[in-house]
Amino acid sequence: MDHPVIPDPTADPLPEQSQSFAVLGDVGAPTFATWIARHARRLGLRGAILRHDAGRVEMVVTGLPDLLDAMALGCSLGPQEVWVERIDRAAVALQNLNEFASTAD
Numbered sequence: 001m002d003h004p005v006i007p008d009p010t011a012d013p014l015p016e017q018s019q020s021f022a023v024l025g026d027v028g029a030p031t032f033a034t035w036i037a038r039h040a041r042r043l044g045l046r047g048a049i050l051r052h053d054a055g056r057v058e059m060v061v062t063g064l065p066d067l068l069d070a071m072a073l074g075c076s077l078g079p080q081e082v083w084v085e086r087i088d089r090a091a092v093a094l095q096n097l098n099e100f101a102s103t104a105d
Contacts, residue, residue, distance in 0.1 A: 018047075018062040018095040021072065022088040028054030029081035037102035039074045043067045046097040062095045 023036075033052045040047060040061060045068070047061035061071055068089075076084050 014064055014066075016063055016094065017065055017068060018060060018092045019068055020090050020092050021057075021059050021061055021075070023057040023059075023075050023084055024055065024088070025085035026055070026083040027052075027057050027078075029079070031079065032057065032082050033102045035079050036075060037100050040071060040100035043070055043074075045071055046100055047095065048097065048101040060092060060095055060097075061100075062097055 033049050036049060036057065036059065043063065045061050045063040047059055047063075049057060049059045051058040061068055063071075072087050072089060076087055078084050
């Protein structure tokens, strides 16, 4: 009989990671950058939007791996004003940022 695995409360938590996100599609809605920043803050992520134009949003995001996945999922569904075709993600050096910043705020 298999027993459930109980996490060790004394184990180190998963380390934070930083990733670059390139959100591609019809993403030029002016409200999208603000939506992204608000979503990231709600997830407790840190980072910044580096570029935002009609076909691409580039950002760097720092947080726990599961929360980075949640951010990608949220962005892929996005607000109704945008259509996300794909999100390219890549690991980058850990960024020391205090919050999530957007030039659209």
